[in-house]
Amino acid sequence: MEVFRQLKEYYWSERKLLIASILSLMTATALGLVYPNLLRYLIDEVITKKQFSLVPGLSLLVVGVVTCKAIFQFVHGLMSARLGNNTAFNLRNALYEKLQYLSFQYYDKARTGDLMSRLTADLQAVRDFVGFGFVQILNVFMMFIFGTTMLLTINWQLTLITMITMPFLVFTAIRFEGKIHPAFRSIRKSMSSMTTSVQENITGVRTVKSFAREPHEITKFSEKNEDYRVNNVNTSGIWARYFPLMEILANLSVVFLLASGGYMVIHNMITLGELVACFSLIWYIIGPMWQIGFHINNYTQSKAAGERLLEILHHFVHVKNKDNAIELTPDRVKGHVRFEDVTFAYTDQQAALQHFNLNAPPGSVIGLLGGTGSGKSTVIQLLLRAYNVKEGRITVDGLDIRDITLESLREQMAIVFQETFLFSSTIRNNIAYGVRNVTMDQIIQAAKLAKAHDFIMELPLGYDTIVGERGMGLSGGQKQRIAIARALLMNPKILILDDATSAVDMETEHEIQRGFQEVMKGRTTFIIAHRISSLKHADEIIVLDQGRIVQRGTHDQLMKQEGPYLETYKIQFADQADAVLLEESIEDLITQQEQHVENQVAAAGQQKSGRYIQ
């Protein structure tokens, strides 16, 4: 119950619904008990004593009782559904809000599938228990206590004889639930594995086809399908074994009741009406006994589900605002960024950045170069305060970023990530994502600067085109240009381009950069790139290797030093030189061809004119 005590804030506000649900179910159950008594009255007082004039009144009473019971059951259903759904609504909102504020550190380890199942299946389990399960358990106890008490008041010996098989029924029902439950879990697991396999196959169909791995995929799927089939067959086996057994045990108690009750009626120990009432009441007791295993399981399930939800709700947020954190106001921020001897390691990892120092005055352009895994993106992550720095410090305009509110710090920055993420919405909404109250002109202006406007206008619906999930339907370069427009629209004090132009061709990259120079005047820019041409104009270029700065300076300074920068330049320049040579030779070839054609045309002309002269 501890789990449900901790979840109290999400359902306690709905306690009126809970009380209404309990009361209506109790009333419906109590009315259900009136029915066997009416039967008894009908037989003993009406039929046996031949007072048939009472039949219409009694019939009306039965109709009245049944109708009232139905009304209370309806109220119970309605209240329970509202209670469950309102609780789920509160919980869902709280979970979603928490997920928004959990730090990057949490998402480094979180698995999407697991989170989704917590937000759907686990939440539903809690909803069902709070809405129905809890009240149903109460009802089981009430039905058992009321039913047994009424049986005892009729005849206690008959009650004891009838109840002989009950412990066996309860034992079998609990055992059945213990077996059927894992079986159902296996079915769900194999079903989910099968659907994941189908989903992966459809998403990666191009890779499958290009590697001609269709037979392998078919075999892989057949194995999963077989697993699903076997699990279903096993589950049917459990049903087939336990259900008849439970039915026999339940019916045995009815047989005992009829045998001993019949004997008692014959020997005038009880009346016929009392036997019929007992016959009706016994199902009142058998029903809950039959379901007891199900309810126990339901409770343990929802308890485990509640624990998983609490894990998210109580998860420690590593990066959050300090008490009295400073709010940065855009008009006062200059964008002076400093890293002072920063050393940082991700959880359980070696240091990704070591003794990193940087001074980026407002308006400066900083280039970061280095091999994969050298720590370039880490510099950016730390500046965004995705993780808290423990050694050294990072400042913006002299303020330690740990003392600034997260929202106001991130509002000063616009970042274009290495991997572009677009929401499945219109291009207009995707560009306008970071800002509120933006005009169409501003969106178009940003798109023009990012060299995205032309291709957007070529789309049938222009800015109203809806991009598919994760930007499907657009090329890598087009997605990047939309992401750049989104960043430019924010008009940030600090612009971060994390390999943001890797998917566009060189010519477009130069055009985009020209656009940047226009908008980024007076703003601090960080550029991570693999192409030297992208960093050439930076005020300072920092070359990283395994988290350490190995070179720093301007392009001209670095070109004069032996080191990784010059080596990278030579490799890239060699490629370019080859390209230029190739281009030149193609141009030569074309010129020669043209010359040749021109000569032939001239020669033919001369021949013709010669003929005329002749």
Ligand SMILES: Nc1ncnc2c1ncn2[C@@H]1O[C@H](COP(=O)(O)OP(=O)(O)OP(=O)(O)O)[C@@H](O)[C@H]1O
């Ligand atoms: N979220 C993370 N959790 C754990 N380790 C990480 C995480 N992100 C990066 N790393 C590790 O930190 C080191 C630096 O990574 P970083 O992403 O900063 O490199 P990078 O220079 O940007 O590389 P690339 O050019 O490939 O993007 C690498 O060894 C990487 O494996």
